[in-house]
Amino acid sequence: MSPELIRMIASSTLDTLYMVGLAGLFGTLIGLPLGIFLATSQAGELFAAPMANSLIGVVVNATRSTPFIILVVAIVPLTRLIAGTSIGTAAATVPLTIAAIPFIARVIEAAIREVDHGLIEAARAFGASPLQIVRKVLLPEAMPAVTLALTLTIVSLLGYSAMVGAVGGGGLGDLGIRYGYQRFMPEVMLTVVLVLIALVQGVQTLGDTLARKLDKRRIRRH
Incomplete structure (x- = not known):
């Protein structure tokens, strides 16, 4: 492999990390509070708002159900509005982020719902407010599951980042298509596959x- 190709692979790897890093960051900033709300807003829960929960749930499910490559094409006008272009790594960050938000919301919701309900009731008995329960009970107890959920999200985004290469998104996917497939x-x-692995x-x-x-449960057992 020539030094030029090695340089392009290194550059494409950095582009992929840039796209996935930004999408993961923005997706978490929006998806985390959304997931917390979904996990705590059904009837009788901390922030009871069943209608809002159902409405947001429908939107989240609809976005998650849309195949990623179709989502990329469907939101091209939004991508151009935000990034000023529909191709390149900056543009690819937009659909990656939009795909990440509902995914993160659902996995965070699942992680929060795994917390023992007795801990919530105990905190309520001590007079803790809903926000205090979220900050001091739900998030700390769910943190291992949240960490694994975010890890799964990043892994999925790496796969999605390769897909955006098919529509000029840059990164390793674009390099693999332009050189590995077309040439x-x-x-x-x-090499692209091995780097992604x-x-x-x-x-x-x-x-x-x-x-x-x-x-903490593992630490307590020891």
Whole structure:
């Protein structure tokens, strides 16, 4: 493999990390509070608002049900409005973020619902406000599951980032299509796949390690 191709692979890897990093950050900033609300807003819960819960749930499910490649094409006007263009790594961050938000919301909701309901009732008995219960009970207790959920999100975004290469999104997917597929260079395609596997493995290992360290139940057992 020529030095030029090595340089392009390194550059594309950085572009992929940039896209996934920004999408993961913005997706978490919006998806985390959304997931908390979905987990605490049914009838009789901390922030009871069943109608809002149902409405948001429908929107989240509809977005999650849309195939990612269709979502990318469908929101091109929004992408142009936000990023000023519909191609390149900056533009690709927009659909990646929109795809990440409902995914994060649902996995965060599931993580929060795993918390023992008795802890919530105990906090209520001590006079804790709903926000205090979220900050001091739900989030700390759910943190291992939240960490694993966010890890899963990043892994999924790595796969999505390769898909946006098909529509000029840049990154490793774009490199694999333009050189590995269109120019019949299988060594480039193989390298792209290996780099993506290494990134996924690294993210998963890091997420698993953090989740184990944050698991208070495991610490208490020891």
